[in-house]
Amino acid sequence: MDNSIVRVPATCPMCGQEYLVGLELETISDRLATGRSIKLDCNCARHTLTWVANEIERAQIREYTAAVRFFMAEKEQRTRG
Numbered sequence: 448m449d450n451s452i453v454r455v456p457a458t459c460p461m462c463g464q465e466y467l468v469g470l471e472l473e474t475i476s477d478r479l480a481t482g483r484s485i486k487l488d489c490n491c492a493r494h495t496l497t498w499v500a501n502e503i504e505r506a507q508i509r510e511y512t513a514a515v516r517f518f519m520a521e522k523e524q525r526t527r528g
């Protein structure tokens with residue numbers, strides 16, 4: 448299968464800097480579906496830490512995942528058609 452990466456905006460809990468986290472589409476889809484926790488890695492310039500996505504972040508991740516899935520389905524249709 449494919450290893451598409453979903454880029455989700457996150458905010459560093461230490462300094463509040465916004466950045467993008469790359470998450471594997473398959474992994475997070477599975478975690479969203481089964482209700483397991485999703486870990487986010489901080490990518491900001493000053494901190495290195497990992498935390499578990501809260502409800503707000505999960506909702507955001509769900510939206511981005513849906514958007515990527517939609518985009519992929521469209522692309523697939525175009526290559527077939």
Ligand SMILES: [Zn+2]
Binds near residue numbers: 464
């Ligand atoms: Zn930071």
